[in-house]
Amino acid sequence: MSQPRATAIGFTAVLLWALLALFTVGSAPVPPLQLNAMCFALGGTLGLIWAVATGQLSALRKVPLPAFALGTIGLFGYHALYFAALRNAPPAQAGLIAYLWPLLIVLFSGLLPGESLRPGHLFGGLAGFAGAALIIVGGGTGFAPEHLTGYALALACALTWSGYSVLSRRFGTVPTVAVALFCVVTALFSSLLHLMLEETVAPQGLLGWAAVLGLGLGPVGLAFYTWDIGVKRGDIQMLGVASYAAPLFSTLILVLVGIAEPTLRLALATVLITGGAGLAARASLRRKPTVAVSASSDG
Template identity: 55%
Template sequence: MTAQRSTLSGVGALVLWAFLAVLSRLTAPLPPLQVTALGFAIGGGLGLAVVVWRGRAAALAQPPLAWAHGVGGLFGYHALFFAALAWAPPVEANLLNYLWPLLIVVFAAPLLGMPLGGRRLLGVGCGFAGCVLVAGGGEGFGTAGALPGFAAAIGAALVWALYSVTSRRMAAVPTEAVAGFCLASALLAAIAHLVFETTVAPGPSQWLALLLLGAGPVGAAFFLWDIGMKRGDPRLLGVLAYAVPVGSTLLLVLAGEGTLGWRVAAALVLVVGGGWLAATASGTARG
């Protein structure tokens, strides 16, 4: 596969992730860990079927570090993200979650030895200002459950940023192994669900949302992103990632899950603008 086609694969992942928040909201009132388990089971099952069909099942045999990295990143991020959408106003929680592209830039300095510089620091400041505007001025901030939800959203951003930055050291792990990571994440989520939550039987609309989640944002997107980051142009993908919170927020608003008030609009500009500043600074690490 050429570098251009690999980059297009990464773009496909970004498009799918724009639908993650609105699809997860459509699974309500299913509890977050149950959604995580079912979504990963569907995505991992579909991925495993393709891997076996292609005769690449041996790619699932990876060292413990690769499994810890893959499962920890996928399971940790989505469990926190789905919890954030369940416990806090979805538009605000979604924006806080999409601090992850900006945090990738921040973590690249200590983890990859790449300097921040003035432009990147300005971008970090803009993103932080957007975070404060959402959390401090959002209408749902003082409501019951909002604080844990906002904390989960920020935690999700931290986990995904760390997972993305450290994935640069996992280039030898084949893309097919992602199927195994998804299935292991489904198992962990199922165990946690049985311990901490009460099972809710999905209705037809919830099953449809779960199938779309597993086929797209919690399935195919991981394989496409892995291809794009390892064999495409990570610099271009890093810049384009800042369009995801725009599309994701607008889809939530169109679905009636929130309103695009002036605070949300201003925070959106700050988070996306700060990320763009950081991503387009010379020498920035992406991925």
């Protein structure tokens, strides 16, 4: 698989994550850990069906322990930390700190063999972060010291996902179908925490169940498989910067369905995020060609 194709496949995860806010709103009042368990169970089932259909089910028994640990910590750890952060700090500020992960991916990826960090990647990442900040924080208040615990959890969240994404490249020979195993284990852990900390609430009506199904098949399902392909075989720095399109597209979707209103802030954020992606793309095109990452036929 060529690097441009893998990058394009990885970017579909960003497009799917843009639906996260819309489907999450529709899934209310399901508590977060229960929602996590339901969605990852769907995502894991989706992967298991794919494994059976493609004859890769036996590969799940051969996933190296380090790769299994990384995948479980990445998927479960990120979401557990994210939910905890939003419970201990204002959602806008905690969400902004958590959304440092695309910029951290750009920075950390420069340490990978065969990768180099160009100024365009860095400036593009900073521009994308500025655009995301405009969308996420909006007109909210500043950072309050009494919420330091929540802010620390959000930073740990960003470090977890960026670390998972970058380190996944070190396990390029592990087939993407292994993500099904990570999803199943994440669903089990989320279920245990839900039973300990939350009260079970069923989705409300057909719309609520459809939102949960949409989450499990898309943003908390297929997205993790396509992201795995992208970070292992694509341009990881370009993907890092392009990930800032997720909050932009998410807000645009909310505007289209009438949940949010178009603003000048949204227009400025659009310019910053698309400009940042353009800078990163230009830096990637100017980079010296590197040897393509070998890939199996599972992608």
